[in-house]
Amino acid sequence: SSAPVGWRAHFSQSLEVKAENGGTEIEGVVTTDDVDLDEEVVLQGGLDWTIFNKTKSVYADHEYGILNAVGHARWVSQFKSGTGAVKGHRSRIRLYKSNPLADQVKEMAQAGALGFSIGFMVDEAGPPTKDEKAAYPNARNMIRKAQVFEFSATPMPCNVACMSDMIHNDESKDAAIRALVTKGLLPKTVLRVAEAKRKTIIIF
Secondary structure (H helix, E strand, C coil): CCCCCCCHHHCCCCEEEECCCCCCEEEEEEEECCCCCCCEEECHHHEECHHHHHHCEEEECCECCHHHEEEEEEEEEEEECCCCCEEEEEEEEEECCCCHHHHHHHHHHHCCCCEEEEEEEEEEEECCCHHHHHHCCCCCEEEEEEEEEEEEEECCCCCHHHEECCCCCCHHHHHHHHHHHHCCCCCHHHHHCCCCCECEEEEC
16 A cells, blocks of 8 residues: 655654674664553663573564574663653664574564564552653553563564664665565554654664
């Protein structure tokens, strides 16, 4: 089907491709304090990465097990807002060469159609306070403390701020996005995601 009017204008170039390390690595935003599609906010300062740091496992679509492990994180680092508060976390992952799912993740990343999503155990949560409601007017629940045990590569993260920008420098990129949707590898809603302007780096 044809793209919505003005669709191309919503997206900007955000993918950088270069040769390095003899493998495929992807760097991008893993989690932020934006209101997600479940109307929840994960407060970044309350995240405990201890469990994750023991394995550094990255999966496909939160499906666990050896067959669904597509790579491992080389590092995770936080970034801050203008006020100095922790706004989110970035990571660089290295894909496993032996897993066919990793090839699919690579294809989506090259098309600018990949996101990340964390898996976590909630330690403290509840309705937003008055101040939190002012800061996050669309939130119904605040995750104040949680333990991260994995994150996944996915074409449609619950937090769309963790979706990479689309790239539309030429018709081949348009075709790549549409081919993934046609194959059922991407949801049709990905064509309408314009909220997130995050940089994803693909390294070969």
